[in-house]
Amino acid sequence: MKKIRLALIFGGLSPEHDVSLVSAGSVYENLNPQKYDLFCLYIDRRGMWHRVSSPKHLPPPEEAGGFPLPLIDGKGFWERVDVAFPVLHGCNGEDGTVQGLFEMAKLPYVGCGVLGSAVGMEKTFTKLIVQRAGIPVVPSLDFFRERIQQARESVVSEICAHLPFPLFVKPSTGGSSVGITKVKGAESLAEALTKAAAVSPRVLVEKAIDAQEIECAVLGDRMKAEASPLGEVVPFKEFYDYEDKYLLGKTTFHIPAPVDAALSQRLKEQAVLAFHALDLYGLARVDFLLDRTTGEAFLNEVNTLPGFTSISMYPRLWQEAGIPFPQLLDRLVELGLKRYG
Structure with a gap:
């Protein structure tokens, strides 16, 4: 069977550069080498692109090499790959910009398109659209x-x-x-x-409300999307900030989340509804706040390119649903290729 030539893209200009490297390392380790011929592309903090052997082998920060797009290794690149897998968190990665680059290059890619990425990245517009779909949000x-x-x-x-x-x-x-x-x-x-x-x-x-933080992973396309079991995040600190997420390692996760069956079903339906209302594709993580006093549930935010680190909820929630990490990555690549027929 011919291998799929996959460009794994990571790093980038955003403040989430280091998170991207960790996520990309997990994806790299879980992509089946029997199925994929990997091209690892690292975007340094200057915005220059480097061909590297893996997310763990990067050029030193002081190195002045690299190439601006569309030049990699000094010559055309995109025609050499079948699909791109961006593992870029934050601006210039999950906001529609790099997705627009793929569209211009006519290159299939994993994840949400230009519109869904841009809207999902902008929390204000996410709120407006999901409210119009009938999903409650916090004032x-x-x-x-x-x-x-x-x-x-x-x-x-x-x-x-x-x-x-x-x-x-x-x-x-x-x-x-x-x-x-x-x-x-x-x-x-x-x-x-x-x-x-x-x-x-x-x-x-x-x-701010005193709330349980409930997360749901969504996987699918415009015709059919499915929701994972729910997970609960219990921050070690007062709220789930960057330090709590990535540095302290003391946050507690409950999978499945301790909510009753009726509420679980309702939140999963709302996660899929938000996925379609925002024109998302491939994957998303939908986060809810469950008010401890009133029991009301609010959509908090949508993450169109959720983390793939060892503690990230997206792969862990699908693991709970019986989809191991390598199989989940296969599904995402298949969806990316399917979009282009």
Whole structure:
């Protein structure tokens, strides 16, 4: 059987560069070498592309080599591969930009398309679309970076007038909890807004609720998508920030999540509904907040290129459903190729 020539792409310009390397290492180790002829492409922090042997063998940071696209190794590249598998988290990776590059090159690729990636990356627009589909979201306000920089006092006043404390202030784009602050009073708002605005051109301010964090993995295409069993994330810290996710290693995961069957079914249906409403494809992780006081469930965010690290929920949830990691990767590659017939 002829092997599939697969370009595994990782690194990138986003603050989630290091997370991408860990995810790509897991994908690399679980792709069946009998099925795939791998081309590993590392994007360094300058945006230059390097052909490397694996995600663990990277050029030193001070090395000035590499090539800008569409040149790899000094010559045309895309015609040498059958499918791209981007494992790029954050901006310039899961926001539709690299997906647009693949579309222009007529190269099949794993994961969501340009529109779904762009909308899923922008939390403000995700909220608007899933609300229109009838899925509840937490009350929020959003502000452009320029307004925060030029009229911060009016932004603080507007937030205090419309949302109760505590609040979460977060970048509207981005992931891995980079730039998020939990704010308990007005005196801390300005600093939190500045921090989030340094990461994203739009800042989202949400009412904080005491909630279980429930996650659901979705796999499929525009005609048929399926939801995994649910998982619960129990942060070691007050909330699930970057340090808690990737550095401390003390977060607890419950798979399956301790919720009753009726609620589990409803959240899985909402995850699939959100997947289709946002025009997602291939894979997504849909995160919910379950209010401990009222029992209400809210869609928190959608991750169009979820982590593939050893602790990441997406592969673990499908493992619970009976789909091991290598088989899950096969399914994702098949979906990517299927989109192009």
